[in-house]
Amino acid sequence: MPLSKQTLQFLAENRFRNSREWFHAHRPDYLNYVLAPMIQLAEQLAPAMQAIDPLIVTEPKVGKALSRIYRDTRYSHDKSLYREVMWLVFSRGKKELAAPPGFIFEFSPQGFRYGCGYYSAPPRTMEMIRRMALAENDPLFRRAFQAMKKQDAFILEGDFYKRSKCPDAPEALRSWLDRKNLLWIKNSSEAELLFSSSLSTVLAEGFQLLAPVYAFLCRAEERLLIER
Secondary structure (H helix, E strand, C coil), X not given: CCCCHHHHHHHHHHHHHCXXXXXXXXXHHHHHHHHHHHHHHHHHHHHHHHHHCCCCCCCCCECCCECCCECCCCCCCCCCCECCCEEEEEECCCCCCCCCCEEEEEEECCEEEEEEXXXXXXXXXHHHHHHHXXXXXXXXXXXXXXXXXXXXXXXXXXXXXXXXXXXXCCHHHHHHHCECCCEEEEEECCHHHHCCCCHHXXXXXXXXXXXXXXXXXXXHXXXXXXXX
């Protein structure tokens, strides 16, 4: 079954109640309306993800491709027990790359978004990306840069440094190079699509568009492993 209004209603009320007793009393709703649709979506996307990268993890399990509903509150001022933002992440395992980039799909009662990149790229990753981007002979960067230049579906997110890291680079390049993080993302509040059986097709097409970016980011991580 696809995601539904019941999915979002459960996430909103579960977060509002913030109660282990309430969650366990309504666990069948979590399994039916949240977890089952996420598993189905991950399974539907797996062939497209494997076509982009055979090393990508697509296992439709919590802690693998699927997010947990329980929050880790050890280092957070927000002690809420449960998430209302859930996600799928497709990336290589950390045995393959120290900080693997990934394809993400997030949804919550406020809407959904999907894209490719990092939640929080390590500084050494961003430094390698700058090095590769400024090298005139790097075909993976050129392919990724041109692919993103030709499309208007995804926007680039990531906080900028206060001072440019590459002040002499062309302005278009600095949009990539002067950021602390790189995440190409599309935001939507289109409930009809979120609840549609065609959601996996739309996501797969978007991820394919972002495949050159993913390939470049993976290569940057591989270079870091070589230079250790």
